[in-house]
Amino acid sequence: MGQLRIPGPTPCPPEVLQAMAGQMINHRGPEFGEMLQDITARLKQLFQTKNDLYLLTCSGTGGLEAAIVNTLSPGDRVLSVTVGVFGERFTGMAEEFGAEVIPLRFEYGQTADPDEIRRALQKEPEIKAVMVAHNETSTGVTNDLAAISAVVKEFDKLLLVDAISSMGSIDLPVDKWHCDVTVTASQKGWMVPPGLAMVSVSQEAWQAHARARMPRFNWDFARAQKYLEIGQTPWTPAVSIVFGLSVALDMMLKEGLSNIFARHARVGDAAREGVKSLGMSLFPDEKYASNTVTAVSVRDGMDVKEMLKILREEYQIVLAGGQQSLQGKIFRIGHLGLITEEDIKEIISALKEVLPRVSA
Amino acid sequence: MGQLRIPGPTPCPPEVLQAMAGQMINHRGPEFGEMLQDITARLKQLFQTKNDLYLLTCSGTGGLEAAIVNTLSPGDRVLSVTVGVFGERFTGMAEEFGAEVIPLRFEYGQTADPDEIRRALQKEPEIKAVMVAHNETSTGVTNDLAAISAVVKEFDKLLLVDAISSMGSIDLPVDKWHCDVTVTASQKGWMVPPGLAMVSVSQEAWQAHARARMPRFNWDFARAQKYLEIGQTPWTPAVSIVFGLSVALDMMLKEGLSNIFARHARVGDAAREGVKSLGMSLFPDEKYASNTVTAVSVRDGMDVKEMLKILREEYQIVLAGGQQSLQGKIFRIGHLGLITEEDIKEIISALKEVLPRVSA
Numbered sequence: 002m003g004q005l006r007i008p009g010p011t012p013c014p015p016e017v018l019q020a021m022a023g024q025m026i027n028h029r030g031p032e033f034g035e036m037l038q039d040i041t042a043r044l045k046q047l048f049q050t051k052n053d054l055y056l057l058t059c060s061g062t063g064g065l066e067a068a069i070v071n072t073l074s075p076g077d078r079v080l081s082v083t084v085g086v087f088g089e090r091f092t093g094m095a096e097e098f099g100a101e102v103i104p105l106r107f108e109y110g111q112t113a114d115p116d117e118i119r120r121a122l123q124k125e126p127e128i129k130a131v132m133v134a135h136n137e138t139s140t141g142v143t144n145d146l147a148a149i150s151a152v153v154k155e156f157d158k159l160l161l162v163d164a165i166s167s168m169g170s171i172d173l174p175v176d177k178w179h180c181d182v183t184v185t186a187s188q189k190g191w192m193v194p195p196g197l198a199m200v201s202v203s204q205e206a207w208q209a210h211a212r213a214r215m216p217r218f219n220w221d222f223a224r225a226q227k228y229l230e231i232g233q234t235p236w237t238p239a240v241s242i243v244f245g246l247s248v249a250l251d252m253m254l255k256e257g258l259s260n261i262f263a264r265h266a267r268v269g270d271a272a273r274e275g276v277k278s279l280g281m282s283l284f285p286d287e288k289y290a291s292n293t294v295t296a297v298s299v300r301d302g303m304d305v306k307e308m309l310k311i312l313r314e315e316y317q318i319v320l321a322g323g324q325q326s327l328q329g330k331i332f333r334i335g336h337l338g339l340i341t342e343e344d345i346k347e348i349i350s351a352l353k354e355v356l357p358r359v360s361a
Numbered sequence: 362m363g364q365l366r367i368p369g370p371t372p373c374p375p376e377v378l379q380a381m382a383g384q385m386i387n388h389r390g391p392e393f394g395e396m397l398q399d400i401t402a403r404l405k406q407l408f409q410t411k412n413d414l415y416l417l418t419c420s421g422t423g424g425l426e427a428a429i430v431n432t433l434s435p436g437d438r439v440l441s442v443t444v445g446v447f448g449e450r451f452t453g454m455a456e457e458f459g460a461e462v463i464p465l466r467f468e469y470g471q472t473a474d475p476d477e478i479r480r481a482l483q484k485e486p487e488i489k490a491v492m493v494a495h496n497e498t499s500t501g502v503t504n505d506l507a508a509i510s511a512v513v514k515e516f517d518k519l520l521l522v523d524a525i526s527s528m529g530s531i532d533l534p535v536d537k538w539h540c541d542v543t544v545t546a547s548q549k550g551w552m553v554p555p556g557l558a559m560v561s562v563s564q565e566a567w568q569a570h571a572r573a574r575m576p577r578f579n580w581d582f583a584r585a586q587k588y589l590e591i592g593q594t595p596w597t598p599a600v601s602i603v604f605g606l607s608v609a610l611d612m613m614l615k616e617g618l619s620n621i622f623a624r625h626a627r628v629g630d631a632a633r634e635g636v637k638s639l640g641m642s643l644f645p646d647e648k649y650a651s652n653t654v655t656a657v658s659v660r661d662g663m664d665v666k667e668m669l670k671i672l673r674e675e676y677q678i679v680l681a682g683g684q685q686s687l688q689g690k691i692f693r694i695g696h697l698g699l700i701t702e703e704d705i706k707e708i709i710s711a712l713k714e715v716l717p718r719v720s721a
Binding site for chain 1: 365367369370371372373378379381382383384385386387388389390418419420421422423426453454457458459546548554555556575576577578579595596597598599600601602673679681
């Protein structure tokens with residue numbers, strides 16, 4: 002049995018795939034309306050929030066663009082905390098829409114330091130919002146969002162969170178941690194094919210929305226709210242993925258949030274211990290290592306491209322390489338969503354066989 | 362057997378639904394890359410174009426937003442030709458992004474007059490682009506895009522086309538008609554669930570792109586091009602819908618473009634003749650009536666909401682009402698994609714039974 006172990010898309014349970022094959026229904030009819038209201042309510046449980054919540058038909062990147070254009074104006078100062086490639090993407094997006102972005106960069110493999118965030122906010126009182134990834138997929142690092150949020154809220158700033166590869170897998174209590182806009186996407190811990198982003202919106206985010214002047218039409222939360230009230234989305238949604246999500250949410254609520262988080266913690270541990278047992282090193286400091294994706298440093302003389310190819314072709318195990326400046330320097334094991342410790346054991350066994358073949 | 366006959370989402374063939382249930386693969390791996398290149402090539406055949414072509418994970422509305430932000434700058438004058446609700450949506454979007462939109466509105470139910478477009482272009486030489494819907498879904502009207510394009514190109518303006526509910530169902534030779542950006546969406550004539558927009562981009566559109574200053578990140582065609590060259594999309598695509606589209610394109614190429622267009626013409630005729638045989642009137646002038654959606658005027662004393670409910674609950678036939686100012690004034694029969702004259706006969710028979718029950 003093969004395994005797709007990139008940090009998304011993740012494998013889907015058979016029940017979800019079966020739902021994906023459902024015939025189309027009227028997206029402005031009563032059946033869809035009930036499903037949408039019900040999914041929204043269940044997602045709020047899993048986001049641990051009473052905030053508003055919307056489904057957008059797009060990738061996670063679209064959801065992040067929505068977070069920016071719904072809350073900011075051109076010229077607004079924003080602090081963008083980045084620890085990897087996805088933090089940089091979030092930064093670039095805000096710049097493209099005319100925000101005056103103050104980047105606060107931490108070395109790849111490190112976590113964001115709340116004290117440095119405090120100093121940055123003290124230095125620039127004009128900052129309106131702080132952007133941060135909860136879990137940085139490119140480096141396998143989880144930021145301490147509770148501590149970051151505490152600092153951000155000391156200064157009463159808006160907090161925009163990329164929770165794409167954490168929400169539903171790692172504890173992220175949206176209300177407790179005062180996240181104003183929180184973005185995730187269907188193809189991650191949700192065990193559903195890509196094509197839907199899920200976004201929560203706080204009262205403070207709505208106040209920012211009322212003042213925000215970046216252009217928005219497709220992403221406009223006000224339109225999403227207006228249509229949700231009648232059980233619709235403003236534009237035609239990805240109906241099949243909504244079907245799939247509905248089934249996946251049933252499974253998640255049955256397992257229970259704390260069990261899901263505990264399973265991801267166990268699986269993350271198993272991945273880290275397994276990697277180390279092969280004599281390899283984790284890329285990030287182990288204290289910050291993510292429970293949804295493990296980044297492994299490539300050893301000198303190791304042909305990582307060949308390793309990924311052998312794993313794919315001979316073992317049907319698909320892992321991910323490094324992105325951008327990390328290409329050739331790390332490889333990554335995605336372990337979020339539908340995964341158990343047994344799956345990790347299988348990957349470690351395969352790596353054990355392949356590593357000698359690709360090492361100088 | 363029930364029928365979903367709204368103008369999208371349209372019913373999907375069983376083969377497409379089966380493909381939708383496919384397990385996830387790596388969207389940055391070789392298998393997906395080959396599929397994406399192959400789909401792009403086949404879509405170009407069906408668009409009758411040698412232009413660049415991209416898949417975007419979004420609704421048709423997202424595709425239209427992409428057309429605007431990739432080719433225009435804030436302050437650019439654009440002529441927006443509108444004959445219905447979707448023309449107004451396109452207009453509103455360009456305004457939101459700061460274009461100086463000159464609306465050229467025709468009465469709902471009428472078609473756009475190329476001579477009036479010529480006069481508008483003569484009057485305002487600063488116009489950069491003309492926006493128009495080929496097929497206006499809200500009124501059941503097809504514009505004479507060949508004639509409109511001839512006028513637009515007399516003045517050497519950019520032509521942005523909403524072809525969401527026409528492409529792949531009604532003849533629209535993109536290159537012959539010099540369409541610079543042409544947008545369609547998977548849930549229409551393509552017989553695939555919603556979630557993908559397909560967009561063609563001409564050389565002139567690329568020249569406009571180089572100068573265009575509206576903010577763009579998620580929608581950026583340059584990023585789409587850069588990634589397509591390595592068989593990828595910049596952001597995680599709706600993999601399942603790509604699977605479905607691949608199967609649907611096989612079916613469409615097997616049927617052949619001219620056969621598809623002829624079938625839609627026959628089906629459109631059958632719908633119009635059927636409606637008239639019941640003593641009802643078409644909403645648009647029949648000369649301009651669309652071959653993908655038929656809009657029918659609601660008679661005095663007729664309870665159209667009740668009619669749609671009876672059709673849905675007792676006949677499992679789902680038709681669409683009117684939108685916005687047309688609510689309660691028309692209803693619409695979608696007949697694009699997977700449809701035959703037999704399906705239309707069934708709808709007309711059902712209407713024949715239901716009409717007396719909902720007429721005063």
